[in-house]
Amino acid sequence: MQALELLLGRRSQPRLETPPPSGKVLDNIIQAGLAAPDHKCLTPWRFVICQGKGLDKLGEIFQQAAINNDREQATVERAIQLPHRAPMVLVAICNYTQDEKVPRVEQIASTSCAVQSMQMAAVAQGFQGIWRTGWYAKDSYVKEMLECKDEDEIVGFLYLGSSKLKNMKRPTRDAAMFVEHWD
Ligand SMILES: Cc1cc2nc3c(=O)[nH]c(=O)nc-3n(C[C@H](O)[C@H](O)[C@H](O)COP(=O)(O)O)c2cc1C
Numbered sequence: 001m002q003a004l005e006l007l008l009g010r011r012s013q014p015r016l017e018t019p020p021p022s023g024k025v026l027d028n029i030i031q032a033g034l035a036a037p038d039h040k041c042l043t044p045w046r047f048v049i050c051q052g053k054g055l056d057k058l059g060e061i062f063q064q065a066a067i068n069n070d071r072e073q074a075t076v077e078r079a080i081q082l083p084h085r086a087p088m089v090l091v092a093i094c095n096y097t098q099d100e101k102v103p104r105v106e107q108i109a110s111t112s113c114a115v116q117s118m119q120m121a122a123v124a125q126g127f128q129g130i131w132r133t134g135w136y137a138k139d140s141y142v143k144e145m146l147e148c149k150d151e152d153e154i155v156g157f158l159y160l161g162s163s164k165l166k167n168m169k170r171p172t173r174d175a176a177m178f179v180e181h182w183d
Pocket of ligand 1: 010011012013130131132133134155156
């Protein structure tokens with residue numbers, strides 16, 4: 001797939017099934033994340049790749065978080081199934097380091113770039129994915145279970161897998177609404 005075709009046609013796919021990326025394909029996805037732009041080479045990222053029993057574990061964490069927050073019964077019951085919407089969930093964490101030149105927002109930006117690169121590396125190799133967060137990403141119990149410090153940030157749950165569905169065509173946006181040129 002051509003790089004421009006990938007970037008201009010980029011779409012997410014929420015309906016994901018097995019197989020998940022594995023082997024060299026998964027290595028490439030990881031390396032794409034590790035190639036994210038990174039001010040002062042702080043490498044402010046940590047990734048937890050969940051599949052199989054790892055998805056059960058993540059679901060149990062979500063469910064406990066829903067219970068802790070007194071969420072309604074339907075939310076508690078659904079929570080455990082959420083990670084199973086794909087055969088693989090890659091949790092992208094900004095592992096914040098105090099630095100006088102690189103504020104937290106830049107470290108989160110770097111981690112966000114990693115998520116985008118990983119999703120695109122998956123698509124470039126024939127897989128699909130969707131970047132999700134939801135309130136679970138902010139929840140203190142979920143963060144604790146993922147061994148995050150208070151100042152760390154769960155930047156995304158990147159759901160990855162296969163899909164036979166054809167992605168929707170990206171609607172064209174009028175660049176003039178978003179861009180001004182200073183010549
Ligand atoms: C930081 C971030 C968090 C997101 N969280 C969610 C989410 O929790 N649930 C969801 O359905 N989409 C979420 N999205 C949006 C999807 O990843 C996706 O971009 C959206 O469904 C639009 O589809 P498209 O990527 O094909 O344009 C999030 C996107 C970003 C950048």
